[in-house]
Amino acid sequence: MATPTSRPPEPVSRRARPAKPPLTRAGIVMAAIRVLDAEGLDGVTMRKLAQELDTAAGSLYVYFANRDELLASVYDEVLAELPLPARDRPAAEWRADLTDLLLTAITVIGGHGGIARVALGAIPTGPHALALAEAILALLARGGVGAQAASWAVDQLTLYVNAAALEESTYRQRGAREQAVLASLRTTYAQLPPERYPNIHRLREELVTGSGDDRARWFLDTVLAGIAIP
Amino acid sequence: MATPTSRPPEPVSRRARPAKPPLTRAGIVMAAIRVLDAEGLDGVTMRKLAQELDTAAGSLYVYFANRDELLASVYDEVLAELPLPARDRPAAEWRADLTDLLLTAITVIGGHGGIARVALGAIPTGPHALALAEAILALLARGGVGAQAASWAVDQLTLYVNAAALEESTYRQRGAREQAVLASLRTTYAQLPPERYPNIHRLREELVTGSGDDRARWFLDTVLAGIAIP
DNA sequence: GTTTGTAACGAACATCGTTCACTACGAACA
DNA sequence: TGTTCGTAGTGAACGATGTTCGTTACAAAC
DSSP: OOSSSSOOOOOOOOOGOOOOOOOOOOHHHHHHHHHHHOGGGGOHHHHHHHHHTSSGGGGGGGSSSSSHHHHHHHHHHHTSSSOOOTTTTTGGGGGHHHHHHHHHHHHHHHHHHHTTTHTTOOOOOOOHHHHHHHHHHHHHHHTTOOOOHHHHHHHHHHHHHHHHHHHHHHHTSSSSSSOOOOOOOHHHTTTSTTTSHHHHTTTTGGGGOOOOHHHHHHHHHHHHHHOOOO | OOOOOOTOOOOOOOOSSOOOOOOOOOHHHHHHHHHHHHGGGGGHHHHHHHTTTSOOOOGGTTTOOSHHHHHHHHHHHHHTTOOOOOOOOOOGGGGHHHHHHHHHHHHHHSSSSTTTHHHTTTTOOOOHHHHHHHHHHHHHHHHTOHHHHHHHHHHHHHHHHHHHHHHHHHTTSSSSSSSHHHHHHHHHHHHHHHHTTTHHHHHHGGOOOOEEEEEEEEOHHHHHHHOOOO
């Protein structure tokens, strides 16, 4: 061996490496979003995330108590992408504004792996989640919706938004396999005995028409029409 | 050693054990529901399920290709508990019947661990899931809802039902910790800066009132009112 | 009584989240 | 300038997971 000394771990200073910046919560969250977009929620493992940051898995526990807490931060950071409606919008268009806001939320959340699953397992209380709730409540107040109805509406609407986002990310994961899913669903319906499932058989074509966005827009229009009734 | 032979594994015939019945898909699914109710969805591991059946984890793969396929069967079996509306109900009460059906579905699905998560990750196509869809379509047809609206409604309503069921099972898991969650949520709202979140601050009391069932009933009434408009 | 197909078994593999004893860096201090 | 010290970072280790696969033992068929 020509090495000057033979210290076992070969000390190789950290400065020899390309000046690794110190870890931060924000940096970890951004790296997690990168892994999330590339590999989905199940792909966001502590080891893969550490590899993305050129560190060790254990180091992440200095900044987050566990994976769930990290994913909660990731969810809130995803919500930061969501443009909130301006405050000076005409009051008469509150329903259209709210529909647009919620549809955009489905697209934004659904566009990041399956991060919506995080919001379906725990009530999000991050700053951006609260800002979204605040914006929804402001639009409902603009429409003259009462206190109790508005309170329940914001809860149930965000529940629906996250469910729709999860569905969207499930059937649009990197390569439009939506076609294959629709085709197999169509086959399933076609093979059903018409006497036992007469309505499914009758509507087997309509059941597979429309994109996720079409369906969500129809549903939100319908819900808001119901909310606006009294 | 006084043993007659010294064969290493000590052959101990299976008949020495209490006449274990052979495995079946139905038996495995029923055991899985038992584990699910006791320990939640994450508690349904292949090893724990095998232990419940006094067998080995690998044996389960004779009947199910993987854990997801098994859980899909579990979900469909849970739906078997759901009583479907009779066919001779008065047409005028289709909205009340549909509300009851969907609320009961939330209770039934939400009463079994977090099994609702299965339905939010893949479109259920089991016989009982199809029977539920058929029943919903029958009620919508009875109410004169058009083909396209009914088709999208059954999809979006079941999506909401599973999301609500998942939320219910999350905040009602073995011991009514719902109180603790509500209390901490109330604290969170109370500590929010009123100038940045004026509407949340104004509605901080209304936001935490009402059980999950109250909210779901209000939401479904509202949605069906919107569907019935045109 | 023999053969044979297959359900059941259990060890093994790769991977996961998490913990913890230890290292080495940078700031505070002498 | 030299020393101390708190802590961010490291990486091996642990227990548990889903899944695979070579082997075993049972029951039906011949």
